[in-house]
Amino acid sequence: MVFKRRDRRPIWKIAVGVLYPRGGWGRAAQYVKHRLRRLPDTPEKISRGIAAGVFTSFTPFYGLHFIIAAIIARLMRGNILASLLGTFFGNPLTYIPIGVASLGTGYLMIGRPFNAALFGIGERTDDNFCGLGCRFGNAFNDIWHNLRAIFTPEKADWHGLIDFYVEVFYPYMIGGILPGAICALASYYMSVPLIAAYQKRRRSALRAKLDQLKKKTTSSRD
Template sequence: MVFKRRDRRPIWKIVVDFIYPRGGWGRAAQYVKHRLRRLPDTPEKISRGIAAGVFTSFTPFYGLHFVIAAIIARLMRGNILAALLGTFFGNPLTYIPIAVAALGTGYWMLGIPFNAGLLGFETVDTPRICGLGCQFSNAFYDLWHNFTAMFTPEMADWRGLRNFYREVFYPYMIGGVLPGVICGTASYYLSVPLITAYQKRRQKALRAKLDQLKKKTRAVDDAP
C-alpha cells in the first residue's frame, strides 16, 4: 500500500498522539489551517465545508463525525475535504467546553434541571452522580454485554444505555444544534474573507513567478 505507515504504532501510541499530537496542538492547528487555505475550490465552498465540520463537532455521534460532516457538506454544496478538516474543531482541548455548551443548552431547551455533577462539578447542591465518562462507559459496556449475551446464557441489560440516552445523548443531540449553528455560521463568515485574501495573495505570487520564468525564457531565447 502506498499510504501505509512503515512503522506500525502500538495502540497506546495512537491514543497518546490523538490526545496530544506530535509537535503539539499548535502545530496541528497550523497544519489544518494550511491545508484549508490550499484547497482548490472557491472560498465560499471551502467555508461552507468548514461550517459543516464545526457544526458536526457539536453532535454526540463520536466516531461518525467524518461521515456526518461529509453528508452535511454535500447537502450544503460545500467542500467535503474542508468539512473533514473542520471536524478537528472538536478535539481533546475543546471536548469539555463543547459538552458543557451542548448539554447545558439541551437541558435548558428540554426544561430539565441540569446537574453539574454530570460534568464532574460536585458541590453541596449537586450530589455526586455518574459523570460523562461513567455514562459512556456504561453505555459501551451494555452494548458489548448484550451482544455477547446472544451467544451465552447471560441476560441482556439495557439500564446503562437507557440512562445514557436519557441523561446524555438526547440532551446533547438537542442542545448541540444551537451552539453548533452559531459556531458554524461564525466560522463561515470568518473563513470567507481569510481564504479569499490568501488565495489572492497566492495567485499574485504565482503570477509573479510565472512572469519571472517568462523573462528568463526570453533572455535565453534572445541570447546569441
C-alpha cells in the first residue's frame, strides 16, 4: 500500500502521541488553528462545527467524541471536519478543569455536595475514599468479571458499575450541558469574526498574486 507506514509504531508510542503529541500541544494547537482557517466553507458553518466539537468535549462519552461531534455538527448544519478539530478543546491539559466543572455543575443540579477529592483536589473524607481512577477501575473490573461470569459459575456483580454511574457518569452527563453550551457559544462568537477576517485577507492575498501573474504574463507578451 502506498500510504501505509513502513515502520509500524508500537502501541505505547501511539498512546504517548495521544497524551502528548509530537512537537507538544502548542504545535498541535497551531496545526488545528491552521486547518480550521483553511477549511473551504463559510465562517458561520465552520464556527458551528467548532462549537459542536467544544460542546462534545464536556460529555463523558470518551472514545466517541469524534462521532458525537460529527452528529451534532450535522444537525446544526455545521462543518463536520471543523467539529472533529474542535474536539481538541478536550485534551490532557483541559480534562481536569472540564471534569471539575461538569461534575460540580451536575452535583449542584441533583442537589448533592460535590467532593473535589474525586480529582485528587482537597482532603479526602475518609481513609477508604474511592477517587475517580478508583471508580473507573471498579467499573471496568465489574464489566470484565461479568463477562467471565457468562461462561463460568461466578455470579455477576454490578456494584462497581452502578456506583460509577451514580457518582460519576450521570452527574457528569447532565452537568456538562451548561458549561459545554457556554464554552460552545463563546467559541462560536469568537470564531466567526476571526475566520471571516482570515478568509478575507487570504482572498486579498490570492487576488494580489493573480494580478501580479497577469502583469508578468502581459509584460512577457509585449
